[in-house]
Amino acid sequence: MADAGGKRVRRTVExxxxxxLEAAERCLIDEGPNGVKVQRIARDLGLTDAAIHYHFGNREGLMEALLRFSGRRFVEEVQGAMSVGDAAGIDLRQAASRLSELYERRGTARLAMWLMLAGWSPKGAGMLQPLAEWLHAGRAQRARAAxxxxxxxxxxxxxxxxxxxxxxxxxxxxxxxxRSAGLQGVAQNEFMAWVADQLET
Structure with missing residues (x-):
């Protein structure tokens, strides 16, 4: 790879x-799946297209790896927050906010849908399991207190x-x-808060 001065920088395979993957994630956040282009990422990192193909096979392989990368990062963030936070402090509104961050702001939902439309089938490897465990720990603690x-x-x-x-x-x-249900002017976060409140009830 090349540094900011154009000099070659040797890196390990990992x-x-x-x-x-980090460069691809930035493209995904900025422009969605169509913005994740091998040529652009190679240019930004000072690589050849062939170097990216060496690591991921093809663009589809890169996209699948990017989805797994986003999922692992989400799990690590949740587990990190669990290790330092109060279990009773997480509620469904907070869980919904974390999911919105993953699916919407990071573009993961669009990426997953892009892959599924291309024939990829999700394996359901438990990406949301730590969030369920964190939520459950809080629910159990609040139940005991009551x-x-x-x-x-x-x-x-x-x-x-x-x-x-x-x-x-x-x-x-x-x-x-x-809007299809006739809800005009209702913000998405307002709707998610309502959904979370219904589940809490």
């Missing part, structure tokens, strides 16, 4: 893959699955589905 029985973990998993589905759809369609 460091090169990391740099390529003298109630702990809720079933499966309920927390289903809540996260439902929130994930809604935030995924919102990331793809914006507020179109709200």
């Amino acid at each position: 460091a090169s893959r990391q740099a390529i 003298g109630l029985a702990a809720p079933a973990f499966e309920d927390s998993q289903k809540m996260i699955a439902l929130l994930g589905a809604v935030t995924f759809a919102q990331a793809l369609s914006g507020d179109a589905h709200l």
Whole structure:
């Protein structure tokens, strides 16, 4: 790779893959899946197209790797927050906000849909499991404090699955589905807060 002065910088294979994925993620956030172009990433990093193909095979391989990269980063962030935060402090609104960050602001929903339309099939490897565990820990702690029985973990998993589905759809369609129901002027975050409150109830 080349540094800012144009000099070649030798990197390990893993460091090169990391740099390529980070550059691809920036393109995804800025322009969506169509903005993730091998030629652009190679130019930005001072690489050849062939170097990127060496690491990922082709553009589709890069896109799949980028989706896994985003998923791993999300899991690491949730686990990091769990390790320093108060379990009782997370609620469904906060969970919805984290999911919106993943699916909408980072462009992960559009990337996953792009891959699925190209024939890729998701494996369901448990990316949202840590978020369900964090939510459940908070729900169980609040139940104990109120003298109630702990809720079933499966309920927390289903809540996260439902929130994930809604935030995924919102990331793809914006507020179109709200307007289709005649909801004019309702912000997406307002709608998600309402969904979270209904689940809490």
